Amino acid sequence: MPNISRDEVAHLAKLARLGVTDEELDTFAPQLDVILESVAKVSEVVGTQQDVPPTSHAVELTNVFREDEVRQGLTQEQALSGAPAAEDGRFRVPRILGEEQ
Amino acid sequence: MTAVAETLDYDEVLDHFDPVLGLEVHVELNTKTKMFCGCANVFGGEPNTHVCPTCLGLPGALPVMNARGIESAIRIGLALNCEIAPWCRFARKNYFYPDMPKNFQTSQYDEPIAFNGYLDVVLDDGEVVRVGIERAHMEEDTGKSLHVGGATGRIHGAEHSLLDYNRAGVPLIEIVTKPIEGMGHRAPEVARAYVTALRELMLALGVSDVRMDQGSMRCDANVSLMPKGATEFGTRTETKNVNSLRSVERAVRYEMTRQAAVLRGGGSITQETRHFQEADGTTSSGRPKETSEDYRYFPEPDLVPIAPSREWVEELSGTLPELPWQRRKRVQQEWGLTDEETRDLFNTGAADLVAATVDAGASVSEARSWWVQYLTQQANTREVELPELPITPAQLARVIELIGEGTLTHKLAREVVQGVLAGEGDPDQVIADRGLEVVSDDSALLAAVDEALAAQPDVVDKIKGGKVQAAGAIVGAVMKATKGQADAKRVRELVLERCQ
Amino acid sequence: MSVIKQTAAELAARIHSGELSSVDVTQAHLERISKVDEQLNAFRHVDADGALEAAAKVDADIAAGKPPASPLAGVPLGLKDVLTTQGVPTTCGSKTLEGWLPPYDATVTRRLREAGVPILGKTNMDEFAMGSSTENSAYGPTRNPWDTSRIPGGSGGGSSAALAAFEAPLAIGTDTGGSIRQPGAVTGTVGVKPTYGGVSRYGLVAFSSSLDQAGPCARTVLDAALLHEVIAGHDPLDSTSIDAPVPPVVEAAKQGANGDLTGVKVGVVTQFTGEGYQRGVLDSFQAAVEQLRALGADVVEISCPSFDYALPAYYLIAPSECSSNLARFDAMRYGLRIGDDGDRSAEEVMSLSREAGFGPEVKRRIMIGTYALSSGYYDAYYGSAQQVRTLITRDFAAAYEQVDVLVSPTTPTTAFRIGERVDDPMAMYLADLCTIPANLAGNAAMSVPSGLADDDGLPVGLQIMAPTLADDRMYRVAAAYEAARGPVLDQIPEL
Ligand SMILES: [Mg+2]
């Protein structure tokens, strides 16, 4: 099924917020193509066996909850300790272009 | 190119189109802690002080579901007459946005906890409309951004932004209606009434503060028009940022007239999000939907499925309080109200206040008349919600008591209430400070009565001639002379005594 | 014998008896690190002060007559740089986290501290645990102490190399598709991937949440078991942590050491032999199987046909989850920020920072995952992979109805040369061929040294797999085999 073009790689990179150079597009496109071609094998085996439910998790746990009790978190100083930039107790980030969703 | 009007006259819209609505309401739960971590769920506070590795999305941190949040979601689902999923999961909704620490929102996708329900909504004239509920699902809130620089402090033109993650991870329930069709000109009113009813429901359940002004209840309104007689829905827009009940109605109404103008002008509607401007009641274009992201939902591998047992759901069902429509019925019966009186009582949002005033000793009719009429007017003038008026049911009950004792006339009582609203203290304090007490001391009154009688000898003759009702003219003059502070009943008695 | 060559169990006994001090033992390892690590690059960061402080505390407790905090109190360890350590750098082998000091400890870290285990430092790894050679570390590859021109396996090559080079008697790894077992195999050390949910993932920087599992790395089966019991057990901070008693792995290792496997049923996975496997690896594996038979085990062949699809399923599931897990590295709250010149938008700065902060393998996997989860491709890729996962789990279940444990070579070849596979991702991925099924099913699995390949003289690993929560079974078999086989590391060349 796959035949990944440079444009598709560029689109994936954009979705994933990954800057990529032209050079990288040239190397990634054939690599992703080979990988995706190879992993597409999964649909073969499943295609031959009906009614196979998906497993998203190896452990079969349900209803793991915590009580609604306050737990000590981080101080403001700790929270901001790794921030590339901070101002007035907040994380400072470059101007945001997109909109909230 | 000829200029096309921006909006079409409302009646004209309905001549040509049928509106279809879809309402998405986000309700922040009032749990003690956030949905997936033990940080306090509180409004405001110093920035980034209610955060931990989990809600900051630090590398390695993991979520654990808040049992109370799940319970609230199930109770909301039950109150909305929904089916409760016997098994459901959280999913990750992947998109990048700086207010979202993990760059995915932990939400529910194709497996909501509650689905397929309805809410009965009472319109202003008492008509009941059943609004279908598509689903109610759980998710987490984002942090808050502050946009710095630029003219308006808004996102556009800002130089940089500052992020506070205190709100990140606060539990949200998103309630989505089925398409609301066939409402015609009442569509905007239905939208408001629905959100109002939902708000009352959340209050009755005690699951949220539902403060639209603080964002603990937020409404997105999807509006589309279809030509009269058509069966296929038109292209819709989603209006965000609708932050009051009144705005819900205005936003829907505006979108109807705007879309109609575009369509009548030969244009087509762009599927997009729009923003409601509180100031002028219009909406403005936001993000086009076709460029919206592919969210790449997949089951959240850091959480396990939720499988509420039937016993648990039944137990929660038993905790549902009297729901608003049940209460409406009961109150109408208990207080012997007409349909119209009941409607006014609930539409003004006065029911709780009246009940509290009655509990504090007032009669139902007095309490009702004060809250539904005079105080509702006061709230409207001040542009606040009724419960926000700075007068308590106990204070009002005292005013009503003083009227009953004859210490206050209705006119004086209104002055006392004005004093309370102005922050001058309790009713008794206001009466003392403003000197508003009724004058019933005979010696003080007799002088005024004699003066009035002397001024109108013809009236005195009439009274002496048996025309007792003529006494009203003298009483009126005395009341005027005493600036309304006289006890009218006693004045009348004195007038009649003098004319014997 | 010099202190650094002793097992953790021996060191613990001598420290607890007061014969040796933990400070001396820790110091000896710190000296070894400063002597040999320049050649190996096994450690990303050495925390001498922290380790010595923890050691001194153990010594003080022992001097005061207090019982040791755990059976391993005082024995130092190397921690894979993917587990958070409060105030100590945690980079995950990535530029994006260079200089990051976590404000919190992972549960594994906390348990180690509480157990009185001095943490010597953080060990090198493939960036965000993606890789099979440790060449994907942004801080340079780690070298295999058996032959420094070769890889030490990955992603946890730093931990296994540190053990083989006697820089640490114990280490922690994490295993998403074989990252503990494959490095163990190619360095002649023991590596265990416990049952998924057996060890808390809180503070383990996620690569693929449904597969990641931290586990012990050691030079002996007993040492691994002792460490296993220190770090395992229910953690309320991890929703996928199993709330059940830890399997009695220490007891099983001790029982196994008596060398009797009578009545134990061992299944040889037929899918994991034959074509594509190095001859020396297959010979070593055959000899190991014969050894197990000689110890009294019933050995049968077991076919698990869906294992042929494990690798493709893994290379869909893991990248999909990682594309989402790594989205948080966006230069807004922590980590590398590039291009914030006051003019560029947050979106642009995110893209530039992620471009600069991630290496090519991480980028490839993020893009594959992004592709596999996109609408239109989800069902064919991610959805099918999840179904394959079901088939693999069923194959395991059927197998464990017939046998107690399954065995296979841990990896198809011995350690390959540095640089040999870097430009061929598919060839690199084959290194995890045999280890991946256990991750997909969440079962327990481990690798024990099975000697040196007769064709190249490099270490080979025997993989032993056991059902969920039956980790003790594989420890018993591994300990019996180890006792019969004898040590492997004593043949390692001097550095
Ligand atoms: Mg939502």
Ligand SMILES: [Zn+2]
């Ligand atoms: Zn938190």
